[in-house]
Amino acid sequence: MACGDTEPGVDEPAREGLALDLDGVRYNVFITRQLNPRVTPDEAYVNEEAPPGEALYGVFIEVCNPSDEELTPSDEFVILDNQDNRFEPQELPEDNQFAYRTKALAPKECIPEAGSVAQLGPTEGSMLLFQLPLQTTENRPLELEVEGEGDEKLTFELDI
Numbered sequence: 775m776a777c778g779d780t781e782p783g784v785d786e787p788a789r790e791g792l793a794l795d796l797d798g799v800r801y802n803v804f805i806t807r808q809l810n811p812r813v814t815p816d817e818a819y820v821n822e823e824a825p826p827g828e829a830l831y832g833v834f835i836e837v838c839n840p841s842d843e844e845l846t847p848s849d850e851f852v853i854l855d856n857q858d859n860r861f862e863p864q865e866l867p868e869d870n871q872f873a874y875r876t877k878a879l880a881p882k883e884c885i886p887e888a889g890s891v892a893q894l895g896p897t898e899g900s901m902l903l904f905q906l907p908l909q910t911t912e913n914r915p916l917e918l919e920v921e922g923e924g925d926e927k928l929t930f931e932l933d934i
Contacts, residue, residue: 787917787931793836794930796922799847799879800838803918804899806831806932815896819872824905831906832872833863833918833932834899836886839879847885849876850921853904853932855913863902874900 782788783796793802809816809830811823824830837847853861866873871891879885886892886900893899902918910916911934920928 783928783930787915787929789931790933792930793838794928795840796848796920796926796928798839798841798845800840801847801920801928801930802836802838802899803930803932804834804836805897806833806918806934808934809903818895819870819901820866820903828905828907829911830864831904831932831934832897833902833904834897835874835902836884836899837874837876837879838884839881842881844878844880846878847876848920848922851902852919852921853906854917854919855910856915857913859910859913861904861906861910864905866901866903870901872897872901874902 780786782792783794788794790803790805793800809820809832811817811820819832820830839845851863872895874885914934916932916934918930918932
């Protein structure tokens with residue numbers, strides 16, 4: 775990099791929609807949005823409402839292996855607010871077809887899998903589900919941190 779250049783996702787948070795590499799795997803946050811299981815299509819993503827004073831947010835991502843060797847993507851994600859509060863994704867039922875589930879990826883393979891409900895759906899991504907206190911949305915920017923090997927990480931600024 776030239777003097778003064780910054781690397782998105784590493785030196786400063788990247789915006790949603792940028793595909794960035796970490797440990798050889800490419801991560802792309804397509805969209806982040808609040809979910810309400812009482813409306814279509816959100817009822818397909820989640821079936822329980824957030825408790826009073828909290829909200830559910832889906833972070834929809836695509837994770838791909840662009841290499842010629844098998845790689846395993848991260849399963850370590852956290853949302854950080856500007857007060858250094860950390861929020862981990864919620865566990866989703868095994869039958870949730872939109873849930874992000876890490877697995878070893880063959881060369882050129884992605885999560886979500888090509889032709890899957892998640893890949894063909896309106897968000898075109900697998901979902902990380904976060905339950906956030908309503909006041910957290912005032913502590914913007916909110917950032918999704920993807921933890922890699924060692925001290926490596928990627929950070930995306932979420933469009934909330």
